[in-house]
Amino acid sequence: MNSTEIYDADNKKIIGMSLKTDDNTIQIDFICKKGNNNLEIQKQEMSQNGLTRIYTIEHKKGCPVFNVSSMARFIAKHSHLFGAVFIVIGGFLCLFGKAMLGLAIFMISASTTFLIGTFMTFNGFDYFDWTPSNAVFWTVIGLWAVTGLLVGTAFYKLQKYGVIIMGLVTGALIGHIIVTIAHLDDTLIYWGVIAGSALSFFIFSCFCQNNIRIFITSFIGSYAVTRGIGSYLGGFPDENELQKEMHNGKFHFKKFPKSFYVYFVSFVVLILISCLFQRWMLKKYGK
Numbered sequence: 294m295n296s297t298e299i300y301d302a303d304n305k306k307i308i309g310m311s312l313k314t315d316d317n318t319i320q321i322d323f324i325c326k327k328g329n330n331n332l333e334i335q336k337q338e339m340s341q342n343g344l345t346r347i348y349t350i351e352h353k354k355g356c357p358v359f360n361v362s363s364m365a366r367f368i369a370k371h372s373h374l375f376g377a378v379f380i381v382i383g384g385f386l387c388l389f390g391k392a393m394l395g396l397a398i399f400m401i402s403a404s405t406t407f408l409i410g411t412f413m414t415f416n417g418f419d420y421f422d423w424t425p426s427n428a429v430f431w432t433v434i435g436l437w438a439v440t441g442l443l444v445g446t447a448f449y450k451l452q453k454y455g456v457i458i459m460g461l462v463t464g465a466l467i468g469h470i471i472v473t474i475a476h477l478d479d480t481l482i483y484w485g486v487i488a489g490s491a492l493s494f495f496i497f498s499c500f501c502q503n504n505i506r507i508f509i510t511s512f513i514g515s516y517a518v519t520r521g522i523g524s525y526l527g528g529f530p531d532e533n534e535l536q537k538e539m540h541n542g543k544f545h546f547k548k549f550p551k552s553f554y555v556y557f558v559s560f561v562v563l564i565l566i567s568c569l570f571q572r573w574m575l576k577k578y579g580k
Contacts (some may be wrong), residue, residue: 317345326351367430376524383517387567390510392574397510398455403445405462410437456506460498463509464491466516511567519560528552
């Protein structure tokens with residue numbers, strides 16, 4: 294018996310599961326209908342070639358336990374575009390984050406606003422079980438991009454608070470990486486680690502000196518570069534989708550891409566190189 298997923302007309306969302314016998318004579322399509330335990334056959338028909346009898350059943354077993362989010366699908370579809378943006382912004386932060394702190398604050402504040410805004414909006418689409426058109430997606434992207442630029446400009450002018458935002462982002466990223474490596478499947482612990490890490494770096498950033506600023510910009514920049522390269526080479530798992538899989542019991546360590554650990558080591562090495570370079574810049578040019 295072979296099984297395949299059934300997608301909607303736009304080929305974006307899983308709406309059921311199809312089972313077919315090895316000799317292809319019988320096919321049973323389970324279409325998702327939440328809460329329905331009735332195995333009554335709704336429709337019988339023959340395939341176009343006349344060799345397979347197809348039975349359609351609406352049942353809760355056809356509903357996916359885990360479905361890839363709208364944002365993950367959108368990013369995957371345009372991975373090269375997002376990857377290039379991550380690499381450019383990350384490279385700048387790694388090299389000149391401390392020297393050009395105001396511009397670094399602008400980039401991080403604008404990017405954070407954009408990512409959080411689009412993430413929450415796309416999650417809202419998923420919550421209401423709505424798959425919007427590409428035009429709607431790009432409209433959302435455009436609106437949050439403009440909002441990000443406005444927020445970035447505000448924090449550029451208020452650099453003291455911008456450094457605190459960078460500390461929060463760094464702490465959240467560290468917490469995110471910890472739960473990914475540890476494969477923590479408890480939602481409360483997941484968000485607790487991220488919140489605790491973000492709060493810790495928030496406190497550090499309030500007393501921010503040169504070394505802390507260098508580390509923060511090196512960390513965020515290195516993560517962005519590594520994430521961007523992963524968009525081209527593959528093998529870098531989406532942390533949010535991974536957390537959903539673990540929460541729904543669909544995570545299997547054997548299927549977890551071990552290339553992630555290669556990315557992690559590269560990420561750590563890049564942080565060290567960036568910190569050393571920015572430290573050299575500070576000693577040589579005083580900024």
